[in-house]
Amino acid sequence: MRASQLETPALTRHYFRRIAWRGHFRRESVLSGFGLTLGFTVFYLSLIVLIPLSATFLKAAEGGSANFWAAISAPRVIAAYRVTFVCALVAALINTVFGVLLAWVLVRYRFPGRRLCDALIDLPFALPTAVAGIALAAIYAPKGWVGQYASDWGIKIAFVPMGITIALIFIGIPFVVRTVQPVLESMDFACEEAATTLGANRWQSFRLVVLPALVLAVLTGFALAFARGIGEYGSVIFVAGNMPMVSEIAPLLIITKLEQYDYAGATAIAVAMLGISFAMLLTINLLQAWTRRAESQR
């Protein structure tokens, strides 16, 4: 091909640029019915998510800004935030490690009982959270199946923050496994085989070939488990002990305020939690976007 053929005439270039410019703003889609489906999506989202959320904000604003600050900055409330977010974070981190391990074992290895283990993963979704909480409390209480051995060593599991963490690990594990598992299943072995022919050992090819492809799914699973842990109420209250300042979670404080007909205070705590959760999930989303960009550049 001659060099002159490669050069686009100025007019064509201008035309292309205009199309690109228009396309950028109008987002002409190949699929038809974009307007209708977008309208339905926004309507549905408003009905299910946005209206209840805005009602929460309105209710919280009713009490006035002074009451709002008083409600969300009381020492007992601050302590509850700390317990909630620290326990949810620790549980989500533990779930991330064991979730990836479980997904790996379930996808890559063959052993008797594998299908049963696979089915068991969904148990926390199916079991009512209150039942899970009572069962965990019974197991980890000082006289329970596991708790009696722990108390011999002087370790308290139930009715302290560690109990909350265990309940949140129980509740959150399916989120990580079920987001990582399909990605692992659809992964091609060719890349790993290529890494092996280039002299990589198993650990190197896992760390440098498999793990980078899993990062997005792992982050998603972590975010889901973490978000679920922040809002979890049913299973935690039975095993937490609910001691103010020590093992009281923020959702329980909301219930307490509701029982005292302090709706403005309850929603104020909810709004503060929403704000913190939103900031954290936004950070994770940005991290995901950054990972995706880094991946596409390679």
Next chain:
Amino acid sequence: MSKAVPASVQDSLLVRGVLIAIALCFLGLMLILPMALVLTQALGHGFTLYLDALRD
């Protein structure tokens, strides 16, 4: 159903054993134990009591 893993990218027997053991321990402690407790509590006082509770 996932594909069979080629031998060239399968982990060694030791690694497989250790990882499966960790996975089973985690499952046993976190998922099977609570379920076992629920079942023993539900059926511990005899199956007829369990049926009576359901019938109410």
